[in-house]
Amino acid sequence: MTASVSAPSKVELLELLSSVGGAVCQDFAAAASPHGLTHMQVRVLTHVHRDPASMRGIAEALACDASNITGIVDRLEAAGHVRREVSPTDRRVKNVIATDAGRAVLRAIRGTMQAHVAVDTLSAEERALLHGLLERMRPALSGAAAKS
Amino acid sequence: MTASVSAPSKVELLELLSSVGGAVCQDFAAAASPHGLTHMQVRVLTHVHRDPASMRGIAEALACDASNITGIVDRLEAAGHVRREVSPTDRRVKNVIATDAGRAVLRAIRGTMQAHVAVDTLSAEERALLHGLLERMRPALSGAAAKS
DNA sequence: TATTGTTATACTCTATAACTATA
DNA sequence: TATAGTTATAGAGTATAACAATA
Numbered sequence: 001m002t003a004s005v006s007a008p009s010k011v012e013l014l015e016l017l018s019s020v021g022g023a024v025c026q027d028f029a030a031a032a033s034p035h036g037l038t039h040m041q042v043r044v045l046t047h048v049h050r051d052p053a054s055m056r057g058i059a060e061a062l063a064c065d066a067s068n069i070t071g072i073v074d075r076l077e078a079a080g081h082v083r084r085e086v087s088p089t090d091r092r093v094k095n096v097i098a099t100d101a102g103r104a105v106l107r108a109i110r111g112t113m114q115a116h117v118a119v120d121t122l123s124a125e126e127r128a129l130l131h132g133l134l135e136r137m138r139p140a141l142s143g144a145a146a147k148s
Numbered sequence: 149m150t151a152s153v154s155a156p157s158k159v160e161l162l163e164l165l166s167s168v169g170g171a172v173c174q175d176f177a178a179a180a181s182p183h184g185l186t187h188m189q190v191r192v193l194t195h196v197h198r199d200p201a202s203m204r205g206i207a208e209a210l211a212c213d214a215s216n217i218t219g220i221v222d223r224l225e226a227a228g229h230v231r232r233e234v235s236p237t238d239r240r241v242k243n244v245i246a247t248d249a250g251r252a253v254l255r256a257i258r259g260t261m262q263a264h265v266a267v268d269t270l271s272a273e274e275r276a277l278l279h280g281l282l283e284r285m286r287p288a289l290s291g292a293a294a295k296s
Numbered sequence: 297t298a299t300t301g302t303t304a305t306a307c308t309c310t311a312t313a314a315c316t317a318t319a
Numbered sequence: 320t321a322t323a324g325t326t327a328t329a330g331a332g333t334a335t336a337a338c339a340a341t342a
Contacts, residue, residue: 008279010267011258011284014172015194018187020282021169023211023289024162030290039166040332046163055301063171065334071334072300092300092341110159119158122281130281131156133274134168140266141171142178186308203324213311217323220309240318240323 024118031112033041034078035105044072045081045098045106052095054087063142172266179260184227191248192220193229200243202235210295211290228285229253 008016029039037045040062047053047061055073059066076082081102087093098106098116122130156164177187185193188210193202197211203221221225221244224230229250235241246254272279 008276009262010264010275012262013275013279014176014264015265016282016286018172018176020286020289021166021172021190023286024166026170026211026290028162028166038331043167056299063174064332067303067335068190068333075331077281090300090342094242094301113162114157114159116158116162116288118285118313119161121285121288126281127158127161128156130158131161131164133270133278134164137162137266137269138168138171140264140269141168142174188309204322209331212309214324215312215326217309223308235323238319242324 002087003063027116027118028109028113031109035109037076037105037109041081042077042106042109044069044076044096045102048082049098049103049106052085052097054093054095056093058096076102106107173265175266176257179257183257185224185229185253185257188220189224189229190254190257192217192224192244193250194269196244197246197251197254200233200245202241202243204241206244224250257274 025039028042032039032042042061044058045059053061055069056066058073059069062069073082073084077084080099082096082098085095085097087095119127173187176190180190182188191210192206195206201209203217204214205218206221210217221230221232225232228245228247230246234243234247235243267275
């Protein structure tokens with residue numbers, strides 16, 4: 001007997017991972033939409049909701065070019081969810097900081113996702129297992145710079 | 149002892165899944181870029197590389213609006229990777245069919261991904277396990293219509 | 297010189313709405 | 320009427336290159 005599943009190829013696993021990941025992104029977007037946020041804006045807000053981060057730091061965490069972050073933070077700032085603050089130690093650097101309003105919105109979005117039916121498909125043990133497997137793969141992916 | 153991992157929350161699992169899935173998408177895009185294709189074009193080509201599919205069918209499989217598929221297939225067709233064919237049974241329907249050139253390009257891209265170091269992070273058993281867990285979650289996600 | 301952030305540009309993806317041609 | 324596909328539109332994300340301010 002060849003295990004429970006019919007031995008999918010490595011590429012098929014990557015295709016499935018990209019497909020499922022994309023679907024989760026869409027669900028994040030759907031949860032954020034009522035609050036006027038996009039998925040990328042949620043990711044940036046998530047990255048700075050606890051500790052401030054520089055524009056460059058955000059770009060590395062999200063594995064995209066720094067020039068993209070300007071527009072995303074522009075829109076978050078216009079909505080009052082974050083603010084920019086020039087670093088006291090290096091005046092070239094701008095730190096992005098979540099506002100109380102931004103944290104409240106993020107809390108609401110994460111609350112919606114917390115209730116997502118997909119996560120209840122798996123038991124707590126399976127979720128921990130899945131989490132561990134994904135964590136092990138991540139450093140070898142393009143978003144390797146992403147720390148959180 | 150609380151298992152091997154410090155019990156991540158449901159939301160954290162979804163965030164990780166979306167992050168890892170996004171990174172895999174980027175790696176697909178990087179593998180496709182030398183051939184002049186984008187990640188979405190690869191997904192469409194993958195969907196029709198064996199059997200033809202209608203525009204509507206592709207849209208449902210990729211969980212996006214049908215109007216998007218027009219442009220994506222336009223570009224694939226201009227590059228000679230697919231062709232459109234009016235259905236013999238319903239003249240409203242157009243079936244998208246991969247060309248030999250399209251299949252060759254897809255084979256090359258999948259070959260690049262097959263050698264991706266990230267999949268070697270896990271053993272064959274772990275890959276099968278991961279595949280099974282993802283398959284179980286997928287029906288409960290927004291891309292639930294996606295069959296492959 | 298090197299780095300941070302921004303701007304300008306061009307392209308792809310995205311959803312919505314309106315249109316056509318078929319059924 | 321309803322459906323398949325397209326077009327038009329507007330917005331968001333993406334990378335590249337060039338730029339100003341600062342180190």
